């Protein structure tokens with residue numbers, strides 16, 4: 001694999017795609033990557049589709065549908081992602097994540113790695129038993145949508161949902177999507193939360209928002225715990241450990257000053273929040289992969 005990786009990096013400097021022939025992974029099923037598979041006196045090296053898909057992701061490529069090459073082999077093609085096709089580069093402020101942005105095309109709940117981790121977090125806080133739920137950086141409301149999907153209509157209608165975002169276009173979509181009467185949305189700056197007099201919440205969710213350069217991470221987090229959570233309130237904080245590029249969710253947080261994914265800021269921020277919650281008598285867990293979820297529930 002070391003040789004393949006070096007060859008792939010070298011080839012992609014000159015070309016926008018890679019094509020190569022490998023053992024059909026279906027044939028060596030159950031082997032580990034690198035194990036030899038002998039067929040008719042020929043020796044092949046086994047690697048799973050997952051390993052090939054991981055390689056594509058590491059190379060910032062999308063893997064195309066494999067084509068049969070011979071009875072035992074397939075042709076794999078990777079195509080370079082267009083690195084300029086990403087909302088991360090936008091310089092806008094309020095509408096960086098608005099409905100006209102590239103971000104608006106993303107459906108995080110359709111990515112299994114995001115969905116399963118977020119679902120686990122919702123279940124671990126027993127979302128159906130919460131009454132008032134606040135979401136900071138709600139955008140068009142996907143995070144409320146999953147709650148609506150997993151609860152019965154009656155359970156869902158017992159909730160009172162509040163979503164905040166400074167993107168006017170995103171909030172206007174959210175208002176249309178959640179018009180059953182139990183959700184309120186504000187086009188508002190999270191820095192100015194106090195002037196909304198929102199009261200306390202049984203669950204606060206904020207995904208991909210707290211680390212925004214427009215927000216004061218530590219003081220905002222402390223004020224959420226102290227001033228916005230009810231006595232037995234819970235928290236779900238989602239920290240991106242990925243980038244969205246050319247239609248793909250690519251593992252690894254981009255850090256300033258590093259040409260590769262570097263996780264110091266992510267780890268530091270999560271650790272800070274986890275310690276803080278534990279000191280305030282919360283049980284805090286960290287789960288997930290492309291998004292890391294810090295879930296805090298009160299120890300009673």
Ligand SMILES: C[S@@+](CC[C@H](N)C(=O)[O-])C[C@H]1O[C@@H](n2cnc3c(N)ncnc32)[C@H](O)[C@@H]1O
Pocket residue numbers: 094096097098108136137138139142143164165166167170188189190191206207208209212214215
């Ligand atoms: C990366 S997006 C995450 C949106 C959504 N939670 C998700 O994960 O798909 C960050 C969201 O926070 C909003 N946001 C960022 N800073 C804000 C601020 N100071 N006040 C209000 N909203 C803010 C953005 O408009 C955007 O919708």
